[in-house]
Amino acid sequence: MQASSSRSVHLSDWQKNYFALISGTCTPGQKADAYRAQILRIQYAWASSDISQVCATTLFRKYAEKYSAVIDSDNVETGLNNYAESILTVARSQQTDSDKWKSGLSIDNVFKLSNVQEMMRAGKKSKDSLLAPADASLVIHKEATAFDIPTFSICGGSGESDVLTNSAHGADTTQEFPEGGPSLKCPQSAQPPLVINTTKTCPVASAAFGESALAKFHAKPLFGNVKKENNSFLKGNTGLSVFSSNQSCFPSFCENAQDRKAFYDTGTIDALSTPVLNNAYSKTEDNGQRGESSLPAFKTAKEQLWADQQKKHHQPQRVSGSSYGGVKKSLGAGRSRGILGKFVPPVPKQDGGDPGRGMQYKLRGAGAADRAHPMDERLKNLEPRMIELIMNEIMDQGPPVNWEDIAGVEFAKATIKEIVVWPMLRPDIFTGLRGPPKGILLFGPPGTGKTLIGKCIASQAGATFFSISASSLTSKWVGEGEKMVRALFAVARCQQPAVIFIDEIDSLLSQRGDGEHESSRRIKTEFLVQLDGAATSSEDRILVVGATNRPQEIDEAARRRLVKRLYIPLPEASARKQIVVNLMSRERCCLSEEELALVVQHSDGFSGADMTQLCREASLGPIRSLQAADIATVTPDQVRPIAYSDFENALRTVRPSVSPEDLELYENWNRTFGCGK
Numbered sequence: 001m002q003a004s005s006s007r008s009v010h011l012s013d014w015q016k017n018y019f020a021l022i023s024g025t026c027t028p029g030q031k032a033d034a035y036r037a038q039i040l041r042i043q044y045a046w047a048s049s050d051i052s053q054v055c056a057t058t059l060f061r062k063y064a065e066k067y068s069a070v071i072d073s074d075n076v077e078t079g080l081n082n083y084a085e086s087i088l089t090v091a092r093s094q095q096t097d098s099d100k101w102k103s104g105l106s107i108d109n110v111f112k113l114s115n116v117q118e119m120m121r122a123g124k125k126s127k128d129s130l131l132a133p134a135d136a137s138l139v140i141h142k143e144a145t146a147f148d149i150p151t152f153s154i155c156g157g158s159g160e161s162d163v164l165t166n167s168a169h170g171a172d173t174t175q176e177f178p179e180g181g182p183s184l185k186c187p188q189s190a191q192p193p194l195v196i197n198t199t200k201t202c203p204v205a206s207a208a209f210g211e212s213a214l215a216k217f218h219a220k221p222l223f224g225n226v227k228k229e230n231n232s233f234l235k236g237n238t239g240l241s242v243f244s245s246n247q248s249c250f251p252s253f254c255e256n257a258q259d260r261k262a263f264y265d266t267g268t269i270d271a272l273s274t275p276v277l278n279n280a281y282s283k284t285e286d287n288g289q290r291g292e293s294s295l296p297a298f299k300t301a302k303e304q305l306w307a308d309q310q311k312k313h314h315q316p317q318r319v320s321g322s323s324y325g326g327v328k329k330s331l332g333a334g335r336s337r338g339i340l341g342k343f344v345p346p347v348p349k350q351d352g353g354d355p356g357r358g359m360q361y362k363l364r365g366a367g368a369a370d371r372a373h374p375m376d377e378r379l380k381n382l383e384p385r386m387i388e389l390i391m392n393e394i395m396d397q398g399p400p401v402n403w404e405d406i407a408g409v410e411f412a413k414a415t416i417k418e419i420v421v422w423p424m425l426r427p428d429i430f431t432g433l434r435g436p437p438k439g440i441l442l443f444g445p446p447g448t449g450k451t452l453i454g455k456c457i458a459s460q461a462g463a464t465f466f467s468i469s470a471s472s473l474t475s476k477w478v479g480e481g482e483k484m485v486r487a488l489f490a491v492a493r494c495q496q497p498a499v500i501f502i503d504e505i506d507s508l509l510s511q512r513g514d515g516e517h518e519s520s521r522r523i524k525t526e527f528l529v530q531l532d533g534a535a536t537s538s539e540d541r542i543l544v545v546g547a548t549n550r551p552q553e554i555d556e557a558a559r560r561r562l563v564k565r566l567y568i569p570l571p572e573a574s575a576r577k578q579i580v581v582n583l584m585s586r587e588r589c590c591l592s593e594e595e596l597a598l599v600v601q602h603s604d605g606f607s608g609a610d611m612t613q614l615c616r617e618a619s620l621g622p623i624r625s626l627q628a629a630d631i632a633t634v635t636p637d638q639v640r641p642i643a644y645s646d647f648e649n650a651l652r653t654v655r656p657s658v659s660p661e662d663l664e665l666y667e668n669w670n671r672t673f674g675c676g677k
């Protein structure tokens with residue numbers, strides 16, 4: 001009942017907003033506000049499962065584009081883009097790009113540029129000044145004590161600023177301006193007409209910028225050490241902050257159109273599927289000290305390079321014990337996966353705090369908490385070397401994998417979502433009997449996507465992900481494997497929620513036998529003890545996921561602890577088709593629907609890995625059909641598309657890697673111990 005009434009509230013809000021937008025009476029500022037509100041609603045609706053992920057993604061993309069169009073348009077009637085701002089940015093950047101070289105563009109002469117003048121003229125025509133020039137110059141002159149400036153946002157005197165001032169967000173505009181950076185306000189808040197209205201005082205404005213104000217511009221380092229105040233300058237300087245509410249889903253680094261574009265283009269939309277994973281806090285450096293800001297500061301590639309080099313040269317030696325606090329890598333939970341860095345999921349915090357804190361807890365789990373408490377009690381008795389190894393090598397940072405990347409295995413995917421992903425996202429609902437299992441085993445023939453599923457869990461569950469191959473536990477740290485296991489679980493406990501993925505788990509948990517080596521027996525025992533510990537402690541949110549293609553070798557004690565045993569079978573026809581379609585979508589390929597069906601038909605018994613190999617082989621066909629001499633000169637678009645004949649040839653050389661007898665074994669084991677249907 002409650003859910004449906006909240007849904008109808010959403011719906012009516014949505015509709016109201018929508019009608020306001022299409023009514024044609026909105027100013028660009030109101031439009032931007034409205035689109036932004038729609039975007040937030042989409043997020044909330046998705047987070048509270050009112051709409052599906054696909055629907056959320058589509059709506060999000062649609063409204064993000066609309067929002068961007070208003071923000072980026074430099075048409076003074078329909079958009080909000082501040083042309084002068086980007087010019088000023090260019091001028092500022094270029095001036096200090098090199099010690100020796102100076103750009104012809106400077107703050108002083110930028111207003112003289114013809115296109116700036118043009119904008120000024122356009123603005124002048126379209127808007128009437130609400131502010132006498134004398135007032136404007138007063139404002140600018142007062143920059144040294146800019147906090148006296150009463151609503152600096154009106155210095156443009158445009159209707160736009162009226163809207164903003166009248167809007168709920170408008171009132172915040174002046175608050176956005178940081179201390180120490182007041183003189184930066186004018187270029188920020190100045191919409192094009194704003195500059196125009198000060199045309200008469202422009203020389204005055206330039207002088208102000210060129211002299212005292214300029215000193216402050218230059219206080220912002222272009223690379224590297226972004227000081228806190230500058231960071232807040234960035235915040236103040238973003239065009240978006242004019243409309244911002246604290247729940248903005250847009251990072252404040254979207255300072256200009258290009259940034260925003262890059263931001264939308266870099267898979268940020270996909271981040272809807274991983275809302276919890278975003279790195280909402282960013283590290284800035286202040287004289288070597290790390291500071292945190294609640295917003296990620298945008299860095300150019302050059303700034304990043306500079307910062308990296310600084311780090312390399314001044315990297316403090318890791319000292320045992322306390323070095324643990326100085327985590328450098330962004331770990332599993334800290335991975336940045338796009339847009340929703342500030343997204344606040346409705347997951348109540350365990351200690352009853354406000355809902356948004358649930359995520360911060362997790363995000364900070366990977367690093368900030370460690371800095372606050374350099375050495376967790378639980379890690380006290382462990383070797384720092386091992387802790388460091390785990391943090392650096394075992395915490396996974398691979399590229400994100402989506403559920404759609406895994407073809408077929410629908411049952412396993414649905415089960416995993418139910419017992420892993422959702423409980424991690426909503427621990428408040430999955431309590432008591434609904435509590436998630438602590439151990440899962442993925443078993444099946446080689447090359448069917450078990451490891452891929454492990455990676456996908458890492459990306460989707462929002463947990464810190466530890467990925468280790470069992471053979472490295474037994475061979476890499478000879479004689480120390482059990483210590484490693486203990487350390488692994490201890491670190492995971494400090495980084496909850498955590499998923500420990502153990503590939504080839506059979507080599508760790510194989511049946512005890514006479515010939516068994518003492519050290520592997522000890523590792524196995526330690527592992528079972530730890531797994532039991534994790535299973536019996538209801539507070540621990542640690543999940544162990546094992547993967548094996550030899551399930552029959554797993555010790556019965558271990559089998560019992562891996563309560564959910566999911567069979568990952570060979571892909572069915574539809575899944576094989578999906579793999580071919582997925583892979584071929586990135587290539588030039590001219591398979592007809594019938595030919596595709598034939599490929600699928602002839603690849604019966606192939607694993608996912610075999611299908612990938614088949615496609616690789618087929619993709620070489622067009623190259624092989626070239627004359628050897630042509631290879632040196634041919635351009636990529638002269639290479640013919642992949643055709644059915646290439647698949648026919650490939651099918652002659654690529655064979656299924658799983659025999660029917662092996663398959664029989666897996667299916668028997670699944671019937672006996674598996675948890676599938």
Ligand SMILES: Nc1ncnc2c1ncn2[C@@H]1O[C@H](COP(=O)(O)OP(=O)(O)OP(=O)(O)O)[C@@H](O)[C@H]1O
Nearest residue numbers: 405406407446447448449450451452549608609612
């Ligand atoms: N279901 C699938 N969908 C898409 N690609 C797949 C699938 N299964 C396997 N592949 C492809 O095969 C490759 C190998 O898969 P993966 O390593 O996950 O297999 P595995 O089951 O872990 O094998 P093994 O038991 O030998 O470790 C993947 O990188 C992917 O390219």
Ligand SMILES: [Mg+2]
Nearest residue numbers: 450451503547
């Ligand atoms: Mg594998």
